[in-house]
Amino acid sequence: MSKILGSVSTSHIPSIGKAIALKLQQDAYWKPFFDGFHKVHSWIAEQKPDVVVVVYNDHGLNFFLDKMPTFAIGAAQSYATADEGWGIATIPPVAGDAKLSWAIIEGVVEDEFDVVTCQEMLIDHAVTIPLQLLWPDLLPPPVKIVPVCINTVQHPLPTAKRCLDFGKAIGRAIHAYGSNQKVMVLSTGGLSHQLDGERAGFINADFDAECLHALINTPEDLTKYSIHQLVELSGTQGLEVLNWIVGRGILGAKAEEMHRNYHIPISNTASAIQILQAV
Numbered sequence: 001m002s003k004i005l006g007s008v009s010t011s012h013i014p015s016i017g018k019a020i021a022l023k024l025q026q027d028a029y030w031k032p033f034f035d036g037f038h039k040v041h042s043w044i045a046e047q048k049p050d051v052v053v054v055v056y057n058d059h060g061l062n063f064f065l066d067k068m069p070t071f072a073i074g075a076a077q078s079y080a081t082a083d084e085g086w087g088i089a090t091i092p093p094v095a096g097d098a099k100l101s102w103a104i105i106e107g108v109v110e111d112e113f114d115v116v117t118c119q120e121m122l123i124d125h126a127v128t129i130p131l132q133l134l135w136p137d138l139l140p141p142p143v144k145i146v147p148v149c150i151n152t153v154q155h156p157l158p159t160a161k162r163c164l165d166f167g168k169a170i171g172r173a174i175h176a177y178g179s180n181q182k183v184m185v186l187s188t189g190g191l192s193h194q195l196d197g198e199r200a201g202f203i204n205a206d207f208d209a210e211c212l213h214a215l216i217n218t219p220e221d222l223t224k225y226s227i228h229q230l231v232e233l234s235g236t237q238g239l240e241v242l243n244w245i246v247g248r249g250i251l252g253a254k255a256e257e258m259h260r261n262y263h264i265p266i267s268n269t270a271s272a273i274q275i276l277q278a279v
């Protein structure tokens, strides 16, 4: 049986990619953010994951507004990155675990989640930047990935409850998969932010704190919010918290918080990091 170790969740702001390229980790603006990853590096060194299920949202690189799957899962042997217009460096292709992808796809479809399966898939900053943060000197990272893409962009979006249930179905599929691989979850995006419109720059630290607390052991508490309430509370792009809710669902009933770092702002976003260990 595969083992689910736990999850690391992090914001995926494109300017982090530029800061990495320019080696600004010790710069006063960036240090409080990058320092939050020391504990992540030691946790990963202890846990030694083989595979990472990356739960994220695509920002128009792989899917555009004309074709937008609610839930899509990559089933490729390799995932290329491409210039997506943020001016950040592409990284070498990242290896996929296509066998685990298919086990997850079969499991969730059996569980009545009608996912789009992608045997070819590009990955954007929401995957590449978190991988660079977790494995800073190793490109490509020394793990295989399964990309799980959630529509947090083009309405109608899946509800928070649907996202939590989807995560639970992925967790069941991983548990049922007959290998002794160690699987880690990496959820990316958020927390509160709004990049455009009248509320551009909106951040809600109180709501972020509520989410970080609920994600530990009471993620059901977040399912009381409708998508419109989540927009009000966390901003139009703060809806990326849906990725964190899917990721939390994968872990199962109980988790222990090993680390948290919350820093405002990086770019327009409340940046947050959380490690949850599956219990």
Ligand code: DHB
Pocket (backbone or CB within 6 Å): 012, 013, 014, 015, 059, 189, 190, 193, 195, 237, 240, 266, 267, 268, 269
């Ligand atoms: C920013 C944040 C995001 O989540 C994103 O996808 C793009 C930009 C930002 O804060 O700049």
Ligand code: FE
Pocket (backbone or CB within 6 Å): 012, 059, 126, 189, 190, 237, 240
């Ligand atoms: Fe984003």
